[in-house]
Amino acid sequence: MSRLKNKVAVVTGGNSGIGFGIAREFKNEGAKGVIVGRNQETLDSSVAQLGDNFIAINADVTSLADLERVFKETSEKFGKIDVIVANAGGGAVGTVATIGEADYDKTMDLNLKSVYFTVQKALPYMNDGGSIILIGSNAAHRAYANFTLYGAAKAAVIYLAKGFSSDLLDRKIRVNVITPGTTDTPAFEKFVPAEQIEAVKTHFASVMPTGRIGQPSDIGKTAVFLASDDSSFMLGAELLVDGGMTYLA
Ligand code: NDP
Numbered sequence: 001m002s003r004l005k006n007k008v009a010v011v012t013g014g015n016s017g018i019g020f021g022i023a024r025e026f027k028n029e030g031a032k033g034v035i036v037g038r039n040q041e042t043l044d045s046s047v048a049q050l051g052d053n054f055i056a057i058n059a060d061v062t063s064l065a066d067l068e069r070v071f072k073e074t075s076e077k078f079g080k081i082d083v084i085v086a087n088a089g090g091g092a093v094g095t096v097a098t099i100g101e102a103d104y105d106k107t108m109d110l111n112l113k114s115v116y117f118t119v120q121k122a123l124p125y126m127n128d129g130g131s132i133i134l135i136g137s138n139a140a141h142r143a144y145a146n147f148t149l150y151g152a153a154k155a156a157v158i159y160l161a162k163g164f165s166s167d168l169l170d171r172k173i174r175v176n177v178i179t180p181g182t183t184d185t186p187a188f189e190k191f192v193p194a195e196q197i198e199a200v201k202t203h204f205a206s207v208m209p210t211g212r213i214g215q216p217s218d219i220g221k222t223a224v225f226l227a228s229d230d231s232s233f234m235l236g237a238e239l240l241v242d243g244g245m246t247y248l249a
Contacts, residue, residue, distance in 0.1 A: 005030035013088030017185025021216020091150035111153035165236035181242025183214035209244030
């Protein structure tokens with residue numbers, strides 16, 4: 001298939017989990033572009049799997065200077081940018097009783113500030129008529145123990161898809177947001193002790209209406225749709241890709 005033939009995409013967090021799943025589906029549809037992350041080892045191994053049409057840029061999405069460098073380098077290398085995926089993110093685990101100022105700032109910087117400035121810094125280099133895809137979370141819709149602040153940041157990301165779409169109407173840049181439910185990625189390792197990971201995944205699968213948790217390819221295929229002209233009538237929209245977990249479980 002070649003729904004993204006010759007499109008140039010930048011995927012933040014494209015070296016792991018959902019971001020890599022998105023980059024892989026983009027590649028399968030003929031796109032080229034850039035994956036962004038901080039871990040050089042996973043950047044190298046991921047970009048090797050994506051082939052010659054992709055490069056990796058080591059950058060921190062919470063740094064405005066790094067973001068400027070990412071889009072400048074992408075534009076110099078590929079001559080244009082058609083698609084941005086603001087995917088990098090992650091949660092600080094805790095409740096209102098335990099998350100202090102430092103973790104508050106870290107969570108908001110990674111999940112909200114980075115998304116805002118990823119888009120702002122991409123704009124000077126981006127083609128009119130392009131597509132921007134934000135990655136939110138179903139945690140924005142349903143309270144999960146210990147994900148209060150993360151859910152709040154992701155709720156703001158859902159709003160940003162609407163606000164950015166309005167801001168960018170004159171450039172015909174569409175902004176939409178995907179809200180994944182529980183998805184099988186290395187992020188599990190950050191929250192669950194190694195020996196419990198399989199049991200936790202099995203538990204989540206057992207309560208899902210679909211009987212399985214999500215795979216990065218589920219989100220990747222949705223991102224292909226939003227990046228392609230097939231979704232040209234969609235802007236400011238949210239696509240919940242959660243196997244029914246949020247409202248049916
Ligand atoms: P992973 O931990 O597998 O991947 C996170 C990615 O973000 C990594 O590539 C990481 O790269 C990158 N990243 C993190 N911080 C930074 C930073 N400061 N600068 C640059 N890159 C950074 O997580 P997932 O794939 O699970 O998560 C991807 C997105 O999906 C996140 O926004 C997450 O909130 C969201 N999500 C995930 C769900 C799930 O169940 N997995 C459910 C709902 C939403 P590096 O380490 O190299 O910096």
